[in-house]
Amino acid sequence: MNITNEQLYNKRRYFLKLGAGALVSSALVQSELMALNFFPDPNNEKLKLSDEKIATNYVNFYEFSTDKKRAVELAKNFNTKDWKIEVSGEVEEPLTLTMQDLLTFPLEERIYRFRCVETWSMVVPWVGFELRALIEKCKVKSEAKFIKFTTLFDKNQFADQASFFPTLDYPYVEGLRLDEAMHPLTLMAVGMYKKPLLGQNGAPIRLVVPWKYGFKSIKSIVKIEFTKEQPKTTWELANPREYGFYANVNPNVSHPRWSQANERPLGDFFTKPTQMFNGYEKEVAHLYKDMDLKVNF
Ligand SMILES: Nc1nc2c(c(=O)[nH]1)N[C@H]1C(S)=C(S)[C@@H](COP(=O)(O)O)O[C@H]1N2
Numbered sequence: 376m377n378i379t380n381e382q383l384y385n386k387r388r389y390f391l392k393l394g395a396g397a398l399v400s401s402a403l404v405q406s407e408l409m410a411l412n413f414f415p416d417p418n419n420e421k422l423k424l425s426d427e428k429i430a431t432n433y434v435n436f437y438e439f440s441t442d443k444k445r446a447v448e449l450a451k452n453f454n455t456k457d458w459k460i461e462v463s464g465e466v467e468e469p470l471t472l473t474m475q476d477l478l479t480f481p482l483e484e485r486i487y488r489f490r491c492v493e494t495w496s497m498v499v500p501w502v503g504f505e506l507r508a509l510i511e512k513c514k515v516k517s518e519a520k521f522i523k524f525t526t527l528f529d530k531n532q533f534a535d536q537a538s539f540f541p542t543l544d545y546p547y548v549e550g551l552r553l554d555e556a557m558h559p560l561t562l563m564a565v566g567m568y569k570k571p572l573l574g575q576n577g578a579p580i581r582l583v584v585p586w587k588y589g590f591k592s593i594k595s596i597v598k599i600e601f602t603k604e605q606p607k608t609t610w611e612l613a614n615p616r617e618y619g620f621y622a623n624v625n626p627n628v629s630h631p632r633w634s635q636a637n638e639r640p641l642g643d644f645f646t647k648p649t650q651m652f653n654g655y656e657k658e659v660a661h662l663y664k665d666m667d668l669k670v671n672f
């Protein structure tokens with residue numbers, strides 16, 4: 376893998392300075408995660424951003440706790456030092472990417488709608504790079520049809536992983552079909568609200584797939600594998616009747632225990648109708664044109 380610094384500098388960049396030294400040399404070492412430089416999103420759709428305080432305090436991160444507030448507290452000291460992502464599976468040569476490597480991909484702000492399967496929703500200005508940029512560097516074999524992501528497993532950091540009866544079968548695993556992963560909307564996020572991700576939101580790097588229910592957007596990724604077979608994902612294993620592999624936002628397919636017809640934007644009192652593919656139908660419907668979305672939910 377050979378990502379060059381030129382990529383960072385061959386275009387005009389917008390710098391966000393959060394401290395002295397932010398502009399010094401390459402914004403490429405761990406501490407310089409503090410200095411995210413990215414192309415801003417013009418927000419052509421005029422989406423109303425969720426309040427930053429709410430979006431960073433109302434979280435799902437079961438490894439810490441199923442209690443949203445408790446997860447935020449426990450995530451305060453999340454240690455992401457020397458973070459790496461291992462890339463393996465159906466590739467010509469496995470590789471290990473440091474955050475330094477990962478931050479050489481061109482960063483963009485992306486203002487996306489985000490819809491949790493629990494029916495709350497938000498609009499978040501993420502900062503990240505397209506997953507396809509990473510995939511294109513990986514010399515993926517033609518046999519690869521899926522991509523599998525794994526979250527950190529560390530009982531010293533994740534209270535629920537250390538508990539006698541963990542809530543989920545950890546490590547948390549998610550997956551996408553390769554064409555979904557290559558879609559330009561699919562983002563690897565390293566920041567939100569112009570700042571590096573906080574522990575509770577999936578620091579230092581997470582997936583964001585805006586047309587799918589939030590549980591697909593796996594946090595704190597340490598492993599990426601290319602596979603021939605559809606990976607078994609954590610929520611599917613936990614309850615296949617309730618959580619499918621595809622998990623596309625769909626107002627017409629109810630969760631077995633509640634309707635998905637409406638959603639409540641965080642901070643709002645009233646609900647509003649759920650949009651097909653969370654409002655990204657024009658961009659992604661073609662990926663599923665031959666599929667029965669009631670079966671492949
Ligand atoms: N590793 C991991 N990733 C995860 C989760 C989790 O518990 N563990 N929760 C998921 C769910 S259900 C949602 S809705 C989103 C929430 O992202 P947010 O807390 O940053 O809003 O993260 C997803 N990614």
Ligand SMILES: [Mo]
Binds near residue numbers: 435588589
């Ligand atoms: Mo969720």
